[in-house]
Amino acid sequence: MNLAFTAEDEAFRQEVRGFIAANLPPALARREAMGFHNDRATVTSWQTALHRRGWTAPGWPVEFGGTGWSPVQRYIFDRECGLANVPEICLIALSMVGPVLCRFGSPELRERFLEPILRGDYWFCQGFSEPEAGSDLASLRTRAVRDGGDWIINGQKIWTTDAHMADYMVCLARTDPEVKPQAGLSMIIVPMDAAGVTVRAIETLDGDHHVNEVFLDNVRVPAGNLIGEPNSGWTQAKFLLEHERTHNAYAGMLCRYVARIPALIEVGRANGLPETQATEYRRRHARLAIDVEALEWSVLRVLAGQPGPALGAAASALAVRGAQCLLRAADLEMAILGPQVAPAFRPEDGVPLPAFAPPAAAGRTTQYLYWWAATIFGGSDEVQRTIIWNTLYR
């Protein structure tokens, strides 16, 4: 057992800090701190800088452009990005589709997609969930039927993050309806500009636009766009979802909250927050910080751990704890700011912050509302609890 950071780890931390300070545009960091989703144009320069440094895809094998970082280095990078208000860039392509292609894709698919994904030229969305297949993913109905050298896809996807700005969808479709639900699925890459693809925005409670409905109406794609073997989509989807198993802990984001809340309490004090309440909020902050510190070490344990059922349970625990902490953190920020968080605020749509609210109030409700989605996406908390029971106790 060796639980300490090494001198090399600390040197790496400084290297990451220096890189971020030199390359992250301040305007992008400010917007990220507010908690709004970014569009592609606003993150381009950051992605380019990452790509130049070779740091775009920590989760990929080195031979395909991964960083070769140790689990601890990956954790340090995520934490520093969280603290410095670095936005997530095209999570689906870099953290999910890329690793699936590295693992299951044909040489042709790797050749076509990996390098453009690293460069930021190709953005992906994830066509998994459907109106009748949310937590119960295996019941999805979108069909892909072979027609000569093509697949013809019909169906509907929903809650599709980034579909409105993606170049491709990685679509989970039923290619064999005769076998049991999990066995007949395949993963197919669909160009979003193909005939028959329609994207409709869904406005979510947080007031932001990130998810969509996607309608697939006789969409024809070449047979070579199917990843790996036909009917192996369930294995690939599981690999994809497990690949970033620590992501939904949002440890870096939580470190950001813990770091900035003390200053926010002072902002509150300057705006009429009584000292007795400030004292209570400092206490809540300390309690949150203790849980976030534990969560960070849970992330390290999962990153460094040997794959197995216990690791799966630990990852599920992380997802639940992460969402709980995010809601506590965001709720604490709203509490500190009091009435200043009530007005709507959408800078892009000409809805400015009212004069009485300090700049730090921008986006606080948006982000709080968004974290309720974290109790749902990537497998709802109840799905995670069932995984824990089934893997450890059943």
Next chain:
Amino acid sequence: MDFTLNSEQTMLRDSARRYLAQAGGASWQGYAELGWLGIAAPEDAGGLGGGMADLAILAEELGRALAPEPFVDGAVLATRLVDRLVVGHRREALLGEMIAGTRRLTAALYEPGRRYELAPQTTAVRDGGGYRLSGTKVLVMDGAAADDLLVTAALDGGVALFLVGREQAGVDGRAYRTVDRRDCADFRLDVTVEADRLLSGDALDAVEDALDEARLCLCADMLGGMDSAIEMTAEYLKTRTQFGQKLASFQALQHSVADLFIDADSVRSSLLRAIPAFGGERAARRKAVSACWVNTFETAKRVTGMAVHLHGAIGFTTEYRVGHYLRRAIVSERLFGDVEFHLARYMAG
């Protein structure tokens, strides 16, 4: 960073679990024979020179087994105090007897009406060639069985530590049991001791350092208790039938157990985070230990209480094992500062 136990640590955990399951945990001499009383003692005094990780591994097993012997008080806190503050030949002699289990020491730190304050109101005044100690000490774990007490007393504006024989005239003890049936005692002291019984005139940092080691061991002890309580609960749900089906088939109960795992797993992370802090600077270590204490004991009440609840009425009986983890949680939390005390210490750090 490597979270896996090395071969010695695996052996320590497995052999401890086996021994405690077979023999129970109620033999101090048994602990001595297994070498457990020397884990916290340095090798130059005949100990094993174990680190915080080793201590935590053993403490976790003792907690899992609800072991009643005062391992944390004697083999960790008292041993580390003697190691730090006693010098020369007497240090080796004392540690040797403690490791062999032939001499039991325990620390008398806390006083009535003072909660967890370590600056004592017990006074030490020079008296002839020695010192006269006057004051009261409470919640001295193992106080009735210990041969000697390590007593803090105010001396010349500092905190001094004295070695006081328990059976010496002027040491007036009252033994009792804690809620979880551990032995402890209060002491009224009005006693004169020889000059060489003063171990240190400036012991506060050493007491805090040794206490932090003891504190983390108590957290590990409680973590072992939580894990065991959760496992017992899951097993019980799988055997008990109500409404014509196993309780384990009800998703509400499955999810309740999963929640207990989620919370206890967070405690394990707090513990693993605090262990390397013992290799670093004092302020960071204090903060990490207090963070672990807050998470451990806030969680322990909920986890062990829910374990009782999920068992139903049988869990509420003293005959059944699971409720004893809840009792232990309540007492352990109060031994070296409670959740509120440690949250304040964390915030001040």
